[in-house]
Amino acid sequence: MDKMDKPLTQNIEPDRLFATLADYERTGGYQGLRKAVKELQPKEVQQWVKDAELRGRGGSGFPAGLKWSLVPMDDARQVRYLIANGDEMEPGTFKDRFLLEKDPHQLIEGMIIAAYAIQARTAYIFLRAEYHLAARRLEQALQEARAKDYLGERILNSDFSLDIHLHTSAGRYICGEETALINALEGKRAHPRTKPPFAVVSGLWGRPTVVNNIETLCNVPHIIRYGVEWYKGLGRGADHGTKLFGASGRVKRPGLWELPMGTPIREIFEEQAGGMQAGFSLRGLLPGGASTEFLLPEQLDVPMDYEAVAKAGSRMGTGGLIILDDKTCPVKMVLNLELFFAQESCGWCTPCRDGLPWAAALLQDIVEGRGRLEDLETLSGLTRMMGLGHTFCALALGAMEPLQSALKFFRADFERYITGAGEG
Amino acid sequence: MTGKPAVLTSVEIEEITAEMSHYADKAAVSIEALKIVQKYRRWVSDECLVAVAELLGISPAQLEGVATFYNLIYRQPVGRSVIHYCNSVSCWMLGAEQVRERLCRHLNVEPGEMSADGEYTVLPIVCLGACDHAPVVLVGGQLRLDVTDDTVDEMLGR
Numbered sequence: 001m002d003k004m005d006k007p008l009t010q011n012i013e014p015d016r017l018f019a020t021l022a023d024y025e026r027t028g029g030y031q032g033l034r035k036a037v038k039e040l041q042p043k044e045v046q047q048w049v050k051d052a053e054l055r056g057r058g059g060s061g062f063p064a065g066l067k068w069s070l071v072p073m074d075d076a077r078q079v080r081y082l083i084a085n086g087d088e089m090e091p092g093t094f095k096d097r098f099l100l101e102k103d104p105h106q107l108i109e110g111m112i113i114a115a116y117a118i119q120a121r122t123a124y125i126f127l128r129a130e131y132h133l134a135a136r137r138l139e140q141a142l143q144e145a146r147a148k149d150y151l152g153e154r155i156l157n158s159d160f161s162l163d164i165h166l167h168t169s170a171g172r173y174i175c176g177e178e179t180a181l182i183n184a185l186e187g188k189r190a191h192p193r194t195k196p197p198f199a200v201v202s203g204l205w206g207r208p209t210v211v212n213n214i215e216t217l218c219n220v221p222h223i224i225r226y227g228v229e230w231y232k233g234l235g236r237g238a239d240h241g242t243k244l245f246g247a248s249g250r251v252k253r254p255g256l257w258e259l260p261m262g263t264p265i266r267e268i269f270e271e272q273a274g275g276m277q278a279g280f281s282l283r284g285l286l287p288g289g290a291s292t293e294f295l296l297p298e299q300l301d302v303p304m305d306y307e308a309v310a311k312a313g314s315r316m317g318t319g320g321l322i323i324l325d326d327k328t329c330p331v332k333m334v335l336n337l338e339l340f341f342a343q344e345s346c347g348w349c350t351p352c353r354d355g356l357p358w359a360a361a362l363l364q365d366i367v368e369g370r371g372r373l374e375d376l377e378t379l380s381g382l383t384r385m386m387g388l389g390h391t392f393c394a395l396a397l398g399a400m401e402p403l404q405s406a407l408k409f410f411r412a413d414f415e416r417y418i419t420g421a422g423e424g
Numbered sequence: 425m426t427g428k429p430a431v432l433t434s435v436e437i438e439e440i441t442a443e444m445s446h447y448a449d450k451a452a453v454s455i456e457a458l459k460i461v462q463k464y465r466r467w468v469s470d471e472c473l474v475a476v477a478e479l480l481g482i483s484p485a486q487l488e489g490v491a492t493f494y495n496l497i498y499r500q501p502v503g504r505s506v507i508h509y510c511n512s513v514s515c516w517m518l519g520a521e522q523v524r525e526r527l528c529r530h531l532n533v534e535p536g537e538m539s540a541d542g543e544y545t546v547l548p549i550v551c552l553g554a555c556d557h558a559p560v561v562l563v564g565g566q567l568r569l570d571v572t573d574d575t576v577d578e579m580l581g582r
């Protein structure tokens with residue numbers, strides 16, 4: 001049972017294309033579901049996940065069990081929905097694709113248990129359009145699950161029935177925001193909705209709806225099967241369980257590893273990713289995807305858990321480290337990020353729709369030698385204008401995180417362009 | 425319908441109708457419907473857009489709002505093969521611009537344009553979720569990892 005410290009990837013092996021249903025069942029797959037529907041009340045399942053303090057792995061870290069417990073449960077005839085958010089599009093993040101392609105049944109079991117916990121009879125997998133292989137594997141896995149009575153009417157002879165539909169999107173970063181995702185699933189433009197009401201009360205077609213990230217749901221079968229105490233024993237710091245951490249950029253071994261929550265960045269960067277490629281040194285990193293603040297080389301001992309990374313001035317986000325090397329210009333890197341965010345703004349609220357292209361244009365001017373020193377003040381002003389509480393959703397807020405930290409840590413790089421000393 | 429020549433094929437209508445059973449409301453299949461049309465025709469023409477809107481019982485303007493919102497619904501003709509090169513941050517750091525330049529130079533196009541022989545359209549795309557193998561390209565539903573000049577040449581049969 002030495003694989004028990006890596007529950008999420010226990011069925012994923014280098015010489016295995018992906019975990020089939022038989023592979024998944026061999027290590028205890030669908031036992032968590034059996035236990036949930038046979039031995040536990042929906043409220044108990046909610047409580048277990050709450051007690052395990054499973055936090056959302058999509059970036060926000062919202063407690064999953066708490067989210068479930070906010071769903072109104074008193075009316076048995078109420079229609080409720082569960083949605084798995086597979087719209088992974090945060091630059092630097094590639095964990096959900098891996099989980100979906102390599103072990104699709106793990107997600108499906110997690111979804112069935114989550115749907116049971118909130119008594120949803122219909123669930124959707126919202127998958128980004130570009131994940132073609134994941135879509136094929138999921139369709140096949142859904143059919144297998146139906147054939148084995150894990151899915152469909154009266155699952156495993158219980159009173160619980162559920163079907164899961166796969167929805168493939170058509171490409172837009174904002175679909176990862178839960179209320180925008182709900183609009184997309186309703187066939188609309190993916191604009192975020194006003195909150196409150198929150199989706200748990202009024203979501204898909206106005207019904208109570210829980211939206212959970214793929215990796216979050218993949219944790220659920222293990223919590224139910226092995227229990228809360230076991231799960232809490234997996235973390236190294238304040239948070240529990242394991243997490244898929246990634247690294248990309250000019251490291252020796254870019255990749256993805258399942259490690260305990262609270263693993264220090266240094267271990268991910270040095271031991272797993274092998275440190276920098278020859279000829280490059282570490283300048284900084286974004287710890288959890290594009291919409292997080294830069295951390296510096298002297299912050300490598302920060303543990304990857306939600307509070308610790310926040311205290312260090314950034315966010316754990318998706319846990320995908322993006323490594324900035326000394327030969328990549330941080331100003332151009334931030335320009336690349338802001339062009340992404342400007343393109344992907346849904347256009348619904350003015351600060352984001354107009355502010356992001358403005359920021360990108362100023363950065364473009366700077367790297368092309370047309371910048372002025374006062375542009376740096378304007379950029380700082382934009383980070384405040386698109387700060388907390390000024391926009392409809394968190395897209396612009398996230399977009400400002402790398403920018404405001406770059407202005408602070410790499411100011412000399414910005415100034416060199418402006419004073420004519422050039423790049424680097 | 426009303427005696428007008430049918431725009432959508434019976435196969436398209438059948439596939440779109442089958443999707444409707446998955447949702448509480450048929451307007452919800454807007455995105456699937458556009459993707460089904462695109463699967464057979466490569467892009468969504470004005471005539472098709474109007475026909476799909478009619479089938480779903482929504483206004484063409486509403487469906488156009490949806491069609492133009494999503495990056496992967498094409499409202500103008502594209503080549504038989506659409507090559508999406510990732511231009512997000514990790515790929516950008518590891519040579520996405522070189523990939524774009526080589527693709528565009530070989531095909532003599534700018535991103536968004538179709539090659540003269542109608543074979544290819546080159547488009548940028550946001551992070552494809554394979555950052556550990558940057559730079560990456562998506563073509564024909566398949567990810568090409570760790571793309572080099574040679575990969576580009578081989579992809580285009582040069």
